[in-house]
Amino acid sequence: MANSEIVGATQKPRWQHDIWKNRKSDEWLTPPYILHELGQFDLDPAAPLDRPWDMASKHYTKSDDGFVLPWVGRVWLNPPYGRATAAWLSKLYEHGNGVALIFARLGSIWFYDMAWRKADAVFFFKRRLRFFLPDGTEGGWSFAPSCLLAFGDNNVSAIESSSLDGKLLKRVAQNNKETCHTAPNSAKQAGTLGG
Ligand SMILES: C[S@@+](CC[C@H](N)C(=O)[O-])C[C@H]1O[C@@H](n2cnc3c(N)ncnc32)[C@H](O)[C@@H]1O
Numbered sequence: 001m002a003n004s005e006i007v008g009a010t011q012k013p014r015w016q017h018d019i020w021k022n023r024k025s026d027e028w029l030t031p032p033y034i035l036h037e038l039g040q041f042d043l044d045p046a047a048p049l050d051r052p053w054d055m056a057s058k059h060y061t062k063s064d065d066g067f068v069l070p071w072v073g074r075v076w077l078n079p080p081y082g083r084a085t086a087a088w089l090s091k092l093y094e095h096g097n098g099v100a101l102i103f104a105r106l107g108s109i110w111f112y113d114m115a116w117r118k119a120d121a122v123f124f125f126k127r128r129l130r131f132f133l134p135d136g137t138e139g140g141w142s143f144a145p146s147c148l149l150a151f152g153d154n155n156v157s158a159i160e161s162s163s164l165d166g167k168l169l170k171r172v173a174q175n176n177k178e179t180c181h182t183a184p185n186s187a188k189q190a191g192t193l194g195g
Pocket of ligand 1: 026027028029030044045046047048049055060061062063064065066067077078079080081
């Protein structure tokens with residue numbers, strides 16, 4: 001799909017950000033080399049209705065509502081954007097076996113909670129990613145940096161042994177104690193920071 005189709009024929013976007021802002025769509029697909037590097041997944045619970053390639057052995061789409069269906073095996077999750085993202089990540093955390101591809105939203109409460117308190121590892125891509133369109137063509141550069149969250153040791157190992165370019169940070173649990181610092185007034189902060 002040409003950029004002009006995304007934002008309207010008369011308005012040409014200068015940045016990928018404009019494309020994302022104007023195209024209210026979740027249909028931005030994972031670059032296939034990332035899936036290839038991480039090995040076979042059993043389930044993609046948030047898959048496009050028409051996909052140019054398989055993301056996993058089994059797919060749930062919008063018409064199934066993959067959020068409510070049972071998740072099985074090793075899950076690949078590039079979740080719908082916006083407010084729903086945190087709920088999808090929580091479900092993956094509860095499932096305990098999978099990898100999520102998300103924007104590195106440092107400064108948001110849900111990112112803090114998921115990345116620093118719940119994920120077994122966080123992998124920051126060295127470069128911004130170019131996501132794909134449902135017709136299999138490559139889009140422009142993403143406006144924000146991306147990262148992977150790994151849940152389960154097998155998924156930490158998969159990232160570790162991949163050739164993906166970036167920085168892997170593994171969670172260090174010290175005697176099961178919380179490694180994040182919680183300030184006395186954090187409840188108040190949590191209410192004002194937003195996500
Ligand atoms: C960011 S795209 C990722 C697509 C694919 N998982 C990938 O990794 O390339 C998010 C996808 O979630 C799908 N989606 C949105 N709501 C959904 C729902 N309730 N159940 C299943 N899929 C959903 C959208 O149609 C979209 O294809």
